[in-house]
Amino acid sequence: MTIKSPLLSRPGAVEAGGADSGVASHYGEPLREQRALAAGTAVVDLSHRGVVTVTGPDRLSWLNTLSSQQVTNLAPGESSELLLLSIQGRIEFDARVIDDGATTWLIVEAAEAAPLAEWLNRMKFMLRVEIADVSDRWAVLGTTRRVEEWSGLKVWEDPWPHVGAGGYSYSVVAEASHPGLERPWFEYLVPADELEATVGERPLAGAWAAEALRVAAWRPRLGAETDDKTIPHELDLLRTAVHLAKGCYKGQETVARVHNLGHPPRRLVFLQLDGSQHTLPAAGSEVRLGERKVGNVTSVVQHYEMGPIALAVIKRSVAPDEILTVVDGDEPYTAAQEVIVAPDAGQVVGRQTGFLKGTHR
Structure with missing residues (x-):
């Protein structure tokens, strides 16, 4: 209640x-x-x-x-x-x-x-x-x-x-x-x-x-940026909520495997939305690349300086320079993305070069 x-x-x-x-x-x-x-x-x-x-x-x-x-x-x-x-x-x-x-x-x-x-x-x-x-x-x-x-x-x-x-x-x-x-x-x-x-x-x-x-601030929130498939890597939560060198716990094997050998299947992204419509799409609206759905908006707000902004979780394969479209019903909103989680995040074992130049402690 x-x-x-x-x-x-x-x-x-x-x-x-x-x-x-x-x-x-x-x-x-x-x-x-x-x-x-x-x-x-x-x-x-x-x-x-x-x-x-x-x-x-x-x-x-x-x-x-x-x-x-x-x-x-x-x-x-x-x-x-x-x-x-x-x-x-x-x-x-x-x-x-x-x-x-x-x-x-x-x-x-x-x-x-x-x-x-x-x-x-x-x-x-x-x-x-x-x-x-x-x-x-x-x-x-x-x-x-x-x-x-x-x-x-x-x-x-x-x-x-x-x-x-x-x-x-x-x-x-x-x-x-x-x-x-x-x-x-x-x-x-x-x-x-x-x-x-x-x-x-x-x-x-x-x-x-x-x-x-x-x-x-690109800060993920449980219940907004998460669903029943979310792993920490997709939201950049390894920076504040995961200790990679601690002892065994439930889920550790997946955390270690994706971090060391794989890539998270999705990535959190910040979206600057076209504000010309004077409306906001609803959380959950589809994010599309052309006609193809590549993710969903998870949080959307009107910011006092930046105007309409959003967080979304999209497929890792989407290139960082792509202009995306958020679709709420029949209303499209052009969305410029800023990378939060790098497309090549993970696979740190043997990493030599790449888009990601992350910090670790």
């Missing part, structure tokens, strides 16, 4: 739909809200996020054996990201991770909290861990800067787009030039009954603003 945020009572609030149901899409001025959020003067109500806690002395070593990330020695206050994969290496859960020395906090999409808690409980065996879905007791607030007055709150800092320890970049863009650097991102955990008091009189931006900055 969707829990409605009390901040929906603020003037001008228009509730979002889909994955962001329960919080405001905007408060009447979405483009102004984007500017304020980018400048660090506004905060975003993300109280619909799911929150799962893991306690007990074995919590970090246990999560380490289950996930794609090295978290055994995660220090209190340090932020990370982990994936839980199927045996075929497909993404099942994507969690933002912080630990406070006694509890590991997993921040997930709204619909993922209950399934994640259930899945983790099935994996407990005889280990000293306890799992709880505490989504009804905790809310999340998003910002693009640290808030000094909230220094006592737990905060997750998005590692994107930095290449973490054991990670690898599939982007053709050097980390120092990555657009994600323009979007530092923090998610604060707030007791649900203190949400309104914590926000106080600070300007609010809606989920639409947060999505616009996310898409511009």
